[in-house]
Amino acid sequence: MDFSFKLVKKDQKTHARAGTISTPHGKIETPAFSPVATKASVKGLTSEDLKEANTQVVLANAYHLYLRPGVETIENFGGFAPFMKWEGPTITDSGGYQVSFLWQKTRKKEQGIRNKARVTDFGMYFYSHIDGSEHVLTPKISMEIQHALAADIIMALDQPMSQRFSREKNKDAYIRTLKWEEESFKVWKELESKRKNGSFQALFGIIQGQTDKKLRRECLKFILDTGFPGIAIGDESIGADPRITAKSLDAISHFLPDDKPLHALGLGGGPEGVFEAVTRGVDIFDNASVTRMARTGLLFIYPEDGGKVGNKFRLNIKSGRFKGDRKPISKKCLCYTCKNYSRGYIHHLLVSEEPLGVRLTTIHNIHFYNDLMIRIRKAIIEDRFLELKKYWLGRSRV
Template identity: 45%
Template sequence: MKFSFTVTRKDSRTRARAGVLRTPHGKVQTPVFMPVGTMGAVKALSPDDLKAAGAQIILGNAYYLYLRPGDVAIQKLGGLHRFMGWDGPLLTDSGGYQVSSLGSFREDGESILSRIDDDGVTFRSHLDGSEHRLTPEDVIVIQRNLGADIIMAFDEATPPRGKRYAQKAMERTHRWLKRSIERWRELQENRGRGASPQALFGIIQGGNYKDLRRESAEFVVPQDLPGIAIGGASIGKSPDETRENVDWVYDLLVHDRPLYLMGVGVNPQDVVAAIESGADLFDCVAPTRLARMGHLYFGKLQLAKRKWAFESEFRKGRMNIGNARFRLDKKPIQEDCGCYTCIRGFSRAYLHHLFKSRELLYYRLASIHNVRFMIRLTEVLRKVILE
């Protein structure tokens, strides 16, 4: 029942590694791609669809679930696992990113929807405009009520407001981490009989500044938490920039803990970069979001000059199924994909038609393909590491 992480094998050429993460709801073979179920559902997919696609662990978001239906309601209904019908490992994000990126910023830099001070965040709900206040301690309690296996400390995602602000946000995130750890330890020690333990991960911030990133790692790593996350290393960044963000702090990490690269996995190339840079866990909403927009992944890994690269005849490794060229295309999305949609032989022409007609089935079939695609890519790379 305890939480543990074992590295099984390291790649000789890169920092990639294969391991096993044990949680109270089962084992996770790493590296692992985690589909995102922000509101307690991975959009258009049932838990059985996710299992069939090879998903081992999925994400929920504490901020959205706190606002609706409420963490206390979910607790009364038996916790998030039972509520959403997912019996495997579950991770909840703290909502720090949502709260600190909610506001469109005014010229004076103040966020309109949320106000951050040293004690916490005051914000208006995007649902009904009601005012809420959350402290780092509250966010730990919310995540305890939800009951995920892995929970995240409340952080202030580094806003694009220059280095001085990035430093301020980072220092605040560090003070919040101390408070989060205290509350988490208290709750772990006093948890009732039968309640599962939860693993708290701390988040390295510091924006796009090497010295701040290193300072953040020097603070977060010695807290000796069950896992370490790197925040803000993905959105709007190229695979090379993501690698660089990890490189900056890599020598400061403790390598017997899982490393979680937050928000990585928009494109197949990002998955290769994340794994090669040493990440054990990563997550992204993009595969399902892109699927709904008509973008379906296509391509494969090729070994060239002892380097793995993702190659595709389509730009960014995805086809736009809405394109007229697919109107009479009998082929499945990708012959050797192995997802339900491709095995069952649904043609590109049929998916093109469903997409154009906005048929609900399209969203399910397309999401199954994209999620399975990212998971399969991760599985192939894991096998390469093990061999």
């Protein structure tokens, strides 16, 4: 088995920890950020751009790649990493989240049809957002798709709970998740035992339960008892408000084992959310909004540039006040964009909708997040994590 998690240092006062995840395609020094390459591409960037922005790992989306270009095409390339010419560690998600939430939105928006994906204990039935064809996602199918996509870290199939669901529906989703995760684990074991080509994939079990302490703890116990090599935490309570994310994580922080990494799926809340998650033991996370915001002109800045909780550590480069500004986005940032281009030029590119603008802003936001994680890791190792957190957040709101 070519997968392990080793603790390098644990913070004395919080659950923050620095560690190393070893995968068949290299190491990930944690805490770490994973940019999202939804369709085997971080929009606008080459794999060389990602490397130059200090990226350690990328996450692709099983749902999107299954629908297009299709599993067989990617399998013939040896997985989505060689397909996109990425040589480092990789992650895929199970597709459960996309089927549950994104599909409903797309379907309603584009076709005006209030037709939801159908979920039974067998699986999730859904229609392709590309051609309307019907598909079903079961734990077995999700494992087979992710096996073919060949990422180093893969996710069990779950049905995320939602604040929009009734109490009853959430209870069903939770029970179904445990059943599906158990099935995912069995299929994964079988696939690994028959493996002839390629390298070991580590399956992560996903903790559901929203902000319900009892459910979160019970779900973590189930994942540890089953023997998943890694742990993930999901659903919308991890996605946006740092206070809600903190509440969800507080339920499990005390019970995290030292030899298994914790991945927060779609961790939101900007740098504040990152500090609060790391405080509670998160080792690795992905977030599509870091690159999505870059495309709309929302760019991250350091405290030295005026970044603070109040402005969410970001500026809007499309604002008229940056027209003609000769300074870089951030005086502190060492990314390719900040070393070479001015705010004024990037402002012009984005308001003129020039594709180069998206490339430059995406490089900056990814570099910023990776650099933030390098700083946090260093602070944990040097016993000054809370000092760094205080410098960034001021008096913490959480």
